[in-house]
Structure formats: C-alpha cells, structure tokens
Amino acid sequence: MLPPLDCSEVPPSTFERLAHLSLVVGLHLLLGYAALYLSVKNELIQLPSSISVRLLPMIEEKKLEPAKPLPPPKPLPPARRPPVAQPQPVLAVASTAPASSSFAVPPQPPAPPVQPIAAAPAPVATLVAARFDADYLHNPKPVYPAMSRRNGEEGKVLLKVRVSAQGTALDVALAKSSGFARLDGAAAEAVTRWRFVPARRGEEAVESSVVVPITFALD
Template sequence: MQRVFSLSFVLLLHAAILWALWQHRLIPAPHEAMTLFVNFIAPPAPVKKPEPSPPPKVTKPKPTPQPAPRLVAQTPIVAPTDYVAPPPPPEPPRIEAPLAPPPPPAPAPALPAGPVALGSELSVACPERTPPSYPAIARRLGEEGTVVLRVELDETGAVVSAQVKTSSGFSRLDEAALAAVKTWRCEPARRNGQPVRAVALQPFKFLLQ
C-alpha cells in the first residue's frame, strides 16, 4: 500500500512540474512545434592500403655431394708401460720433546745494608776541611796525643755524626777534634753509581812544637 502511495505521489509531482513549465512557456505548445528533417550522410568508403609485394625468393645452392670417407683399419698403437716404483712409506711423525723453560734470571746480588766503609782517611774525600784548633789550656799544660774519630756521612757528603774511636788521653783534645770534623764538607760515596751513606776513620795528631 505504501509503495502505491509513493508511486502516485511521484506521478503527481512530475505532472505539476510539467504544468509549471508550460505556464512559463518553457515547453512550446503543440501548434508551435516545428518539424525537423534529418538527412543521414553515408560515411566515405575506406581507402584500401596497397598490399606489400612479397619478398623475392632466394634460391639456395644445392650442396655438392661429397664422397663418403673411407674407413681404413688402423692397428692400435700400444704405448710402452713405464715402470713406476711405489713411493716409500711415509716416515712416522717425529715427536719433539718440549723445550725446557729457560732458567729464571739470577737474582741481583744483595747490596750490603748500612753505610759504605771508606778504605782511606776521610780527609782524602773532603775538599772542604778545617783543621782543629789546639786548646790554649792544653797547650799550657803540655797535653799531646792522637785521637781517632769515626765519622759518618750522608748521601750529600755532609757529616751527620762523629764519635771518638780512640782517645788521645785528654778530653780537651778529643772535643777539639770533634768540633772541627763536624764542619767538613765531603764528596758523597757511591755504590753502583748511586750516592750512599759512608763511614770513615779520621786521626788527628796534637803535637807541641
């Protein structure tokens, strides 16, 4: 039912549009219509293209028959067989004993600990030395004697300690020798090219003229 109603509505809508167009003279009246005559013109006949001429035939020359080759029986030539000596059996692989590791380097000789003992008097290695002064009291009292001192030098050649190894018998003479030797400046002793501490003995003789 709904489909019939939709179809009727469409027809009425088209009729209303046609009537409106006719009222505005957009559609001509039947008596104003003109008869149009249409003449159909036949299309031109297609132009035939000339067919290409066939290529000339090339005549192949006939092969000249050749005589069949003659079969000549040949005696097979057997090459002399060379005698090849079999290769010698491979030598067994040599098993080399592993090389012994090199012996460890000999340790460097241990340097003696402590200062180096000089083989000569200390005065030989001391360019700057002041002789001891004779005490006036010992001179008046007539004191004479020889004192031997044990002197120790540091790495720079300076005297760091001094003590009496052999006394002269008079304390004033021993103290004068100690006071003088402590002002000395010596060349440092060396061990393997390096300056080291050293010890030396130095005698002092006190004689009255």
Template sequence: MTFARANPALNFPAPLDAMPRRLNRRVAIVLAVLGLHVAAVWALQSGLLRRAMDMVIPVQVLTEMIELPQPVVEPAPPAPPPPVAARTPPKPKPRPIPQPQPQPVAAPEPMPLAPVVPPAPPAPVSIPEPVVAVAAPPAPPAPPAPPRIELPTSNADYLKNPPPPYPPLSKRLGEQGRVVVRIFIQADGTASRAEVKRSSGFERLDQVAVQTVLRWRYVPGKRAGVPEAMWVEAPIDFVLK
C-alpha cells in the first residue's frame, strides 16, 4: 500500500473507485490484491521497482558498502647491500730452493817439511853515548837607538833675521810667489851655501831669496845634542799687499 501511494501512476483506474459501495468488502480486497500483483509484475517488467528500491536503500547501507580509500603506504627503500671486501690475491707459494749437493772434498796433499834453521846469534847491544848539553850562544846585543837629530832653524826670536826685500821692479810688474831655498848650515850657525830647490817662476825673486838666507843667522843643527853642520830647507814668500 505504501508503494502504491508513493507512485500515483500505479493507482487503479477510476472505474474501480466508482464501483458501488454495496460490493462486498471481501470482493474489494481480492480485487485490490490482484491489482497489486498485476502492478508488481508490470513494475518488474519495466524496471521501475528496481529503481524505486535503489532510491529507498538507506544511506547507511551505502556507506557501509563503500569502502574508504586506504592510505597508500610506500614501501621502504631496500637496504644497500653490504660492501664486498676486496679480495686480496693469494700470495704465491715460494718455490722450493734446491739445496746444493755436497761436493766431494779432495784429500789435502802432504806439505813438504821445511828445513830446520838454527837460531841466529843475538845482535850486539850498542850502548848510547852520553849526550852533552851545549849552551846556546848569547844573543847579540840590540843595536843602539839612532841619535836624535835636530834640524837648523832661523825662526828664533833672538836671531832677529830681517825679511827679504821686495824688488821694486817685481812690485811694478806684479811678480809674486814662494821660493824654497836649500841651505847648508855650519856648526856655528852660519850659512855657507844656498840653492833654489823650487822656483817662484821669477828670476829676480829667486835671487833675492838666496842672498837673504845667506845673510841670516841660524840655530845650528844637532845630533844627539851635539851641534853639527847639515842641510835645511827654508820657504820664502813674496806677496804683494
């Protein structure tokens, strides 16, 4: 009855409803049962009943029938294979060393007997002569120190030697320079000889210098404190002022 109410298209046609109410109730029930069977057969043939059953299936049944997707579990990566130990090449077996075969030893030949030599007489022992120490000769005496030499000089104040005169002509001509004169001084302090060792470049100045040193007085030269005649050099300057 519920299925018939839910599908109004399966209700019986109007003529059944218009049947007179005086029909027997039992006849009505029989007719209703027959109509239901006819409708069920028709629904099975047309597939309507199956669609209705699909619609009426509770949601809970559908959820129980549908399995939830399970999480995909990735398999663990395979463990790396254990390292293979490097194979060491087998050591070559040492070859057996052939043992040397013993060689036959020849019997030694008998050595000839050496002649017996009588011992030599002992050599005479020489007695060394006594050594006489010879004294070394005395060292020669050291040479005496050279005597002290003092050269003559004309610079003593007490001698009062005048300067050389300047030639007037040399002044007018502007002649000047130094003359080095070599003088031989006697033991009494007088000059016996004089000569020009280095010229001034002017003859007049050289001659005046030689004449002047011959007139001077000198302190004589000395050797070991004793006056002695000797040579000495004296510079003479001619300078215009």
C-alpha cells in the first residue's frame, strides 16, 4: 500500500516572496510607463481643428498740417559807444626868460682803481739774545796756558757760539783771534763746556748765536 499523501500547504520561502514582489512592482511600472507614453503621443499628434485669423482695420493716416513759418528774429538794439573825451586846448605861455646858452660837459677822468687794503701784519715778538754772564750759571774761566805765561802772551779772543734752545753750546767758532793759537784754543775749550741762558722770542725759547769775548792778561 502507498503511503498517504500530505495535502497540507507548504509556506513559500523568502526568495519566492521577493521574486513575486519584484514581478508585481515591475508590472505596475510597465503599465504606468505605457499609459504615460500613450497620453503624450496623443497630445503631440492631435492638431487644432481650425485656425482663425482676424485682420485689423488700417488706421487712417492723419493729414499732416504744413509747418507754420517762424517769425523773423527781432533786431538787436545798437550798442552804445562811450563818449570820446574831447582834447582840451593847451595854452602856450611865452617865456620872458632869456634862452640859456648851450654848453658841453667835459668827460670826467676814470676813477682810480680801488687798491685793496692790506691787513696789518701781526706784531713780531722781540728777540731777547742769549746770555752767558749770569752768575747762577757758574761757568769756569779758561785756563791760562803755562807756556803762554812764560812767553808773556796776552790777547782778546772773540768766539761765536751757537746756543740751543736748551742753553747748550752747539758750535763754537773763532770770530777774532788773539794772535796766539794757544790762547785761542784754551778759550774755545772752556766755552764749549759752558751753560747759557737761551734766547727767547716772547715766551718761547729759541736757538740763536752769541759772541763771547775772552781776555787773557798777565797780572
């Protein structure tokens, strides 16, 4: 014997449900698109049954009136000229004074050129000569040569000494001889070691020359 058949309905699966739903939606969309297409096509194909045209009556042109001529411009009043001053008559007065005689002015000599005034030179300070006879110098006297004493040699020697600004003898030269070489040499040797008061120009000590006399005499 065959087994009895189960006639109870099997519920559809989820896939089947989605397929049915998609099919229904697709049919609805297709029907909607077909209805829209037909309505638009009918509107485009349908033409108006008749076109009425109405002609407007033409407006009659107004007759243009001829333009009126413009009145001529009014003439301007003549410009007033200013009154011209009448020249006053000049009365000539006869002069009773005698006419002066003509004279000529002799040409004047040219002015002498202006000589520039030279500036007055600055006063030059007085030069005070150097000294060798001050007591505070303590300069030693020349040594009388013994040979000159025995021979009785005497005389006066003049020496030209160049004195520095510090008071020392820079150079000693024979200005006048005594006549004896030994006396001249003794005088020059002594003066070379002397101290001097330097010459001064104003407040400044300067170099200068001085003549020193040396006398050799036997007692």
